[in-house]
Amino acid sequence: MLHRIAEGWMKRAKVRREPVELDFDPTQADFLEKLLPFCEHPRFQSLSPNDRQKILSCGWLIYNEKTVAIETAIVTPSCNDALAGQIPGLGGDTFRHIICETLVDEAYHLLLVENANRLTRFHRDLGHIRVPTFNLVRFMEMEQAGYSEPWQRILIQLATSVVSEIFVSDYLHQLSDCQDIQPMNRATVAAHRHDELAHSKIFTLLAEAFYPALSPVEKAFFAEILPKPIAWFADMELDVWESVLQQLQIPGAASIIADCRPLNANAALRVDYSGVTELARNLGVLDTACGQDGFLALGIAA
Template sequence: MTTDDGGPVSRAEDRSLSQTKLILDRLADSWPRRAYVKKQELEPFFESDKEDFLEHLLPFRQHPQYQSCSPDMRSRVLSCGWLMYNAKTVQIETEIVNPACLDIIGGAMPGLRAAASQKAVCETMVDEVYHVHLVEQASRLTRSRRGLDDVVVPQFNLVRRMRERQRDLSDPWQRRMIQFATAVVSEIFISDYLHLLSESDEIQSFNRMTVAAHRHDEMAHSPLFRSLAHLFSHELTVDQRAVFAGMLPEPVLWFADRELDVWLLLLRQIGFPQADEMIRECKMSGTADLASLDSSGVVSLAEEIGLLDSAAAHDSFARQGLIP
């Protein structure tokens, strides 16, 4: 076996690739047993004495304007938090992950044309479409019970910034690469993103169960996308690997965005008093909360597949605050 520049592949690298392919085979074969899409539909019910969302996840929870609002308004804000949480899930699945999967299925991604990769990615797309159905069902229940049918959740900065980055790139392969990098980062982070709600007894049981079902599948998607990233990067040229190394840390900052602009539009829709002033003051402390993310998974992935070997790649990760 040789590398793209004609040099021999080391035994350690060969073993690593073999292990990655074995992981893909196991993930693909385990899908009928572990996927929640194969299980009975969750039965919705409503608990009027519990909130829809965790207050400590609100980016403005300590602001005096929020602290002084009425209990009814606070409850409406938390319901909006749940709708926003679900809408972000939908946008991640439909705008980021599934398009990346379609690129793989279409044979446009180097290193990912083998049968195991194709099978695992097809199964993942089924998972993701079911997750959209799952969280939309939860949102419909909340909208109906909380009188929020007319609330509109706009596009999140995570998606918007990926789209802007794609528009800056002239080559189609680079646009596909930033889509794939954003999908990899999202799948690494989303399990932690879902963790707190999936185990909380403070919120609606149906909400908790919905998130837990989603997280169950996402815990398999994270190692899958790590394996896909490994196989993908191995087939890139030296120049292409350098581009990928520079791109991979960018979506980390996008994922950490506090989405204050989205919150402002939601707060305006429910008549939250002085929402503009509160969000403006929150922005003064920064628009992203990188400290809330455990970025070690992205860094370890980059190390495992050799993306941090160059000084330029190391600097790219350092600029995003992921390494010293």
């Protein structure tokens, strides 16, 4: 299956096809209001149309910056670990071939979203907005910092990569066929998702290859870690939003975010995690006490 996916890259990959049109339509909204974590908050609803438009534009910037974080801080390092021979079971030519193709895809996705954000910042006068580190990355790095062995940190990175690649297609689907937003934005996300549908399958197959090659101790560790990125990915990133709202000088920004924090308590239960639990079941992770305990800790009766 991996060989067939690799052989189809020349025809499938968006980097090999027509470039995305980057025409900006200032009359169109840049983002979907329903995707804002505070969309129903009375203070947000009472803001001026100008403030709400700026927040929607920043929603698009944040959406893209999270994509950048996933590609650069999570997925690419795992691909590099595999190419460096740091991940058991992924040393064959087919694995190296498809990992190199994936890295090319990810580099192109960075170009896509950076171009879109550059134009959005210019046309919406948002060049001053800075997006801080996402919890998805911060939580992964905090988990890694709790362990001293390099193989533990590599497996934490790898678990986060696998879960992120399973989730990212649905994450992108929210905008990829939406007719109510900027055409440039929709086209950018659709192009990205086209590749990520293949990446989700690729990383699932890679997991099925490397997990059996792990030692018993490594398997137990991976089984314990695998569920954690579900909650990290599903986090509402309220710290990021609080910073951005303050940069926009939105009245009552701190209050809006404070009121939303209780909604973030059970983040993992707000996403469709069936792809991760199916993988865990196929790998045998759910046959282990570590795996079962890890999912139950998130409230997931896998």
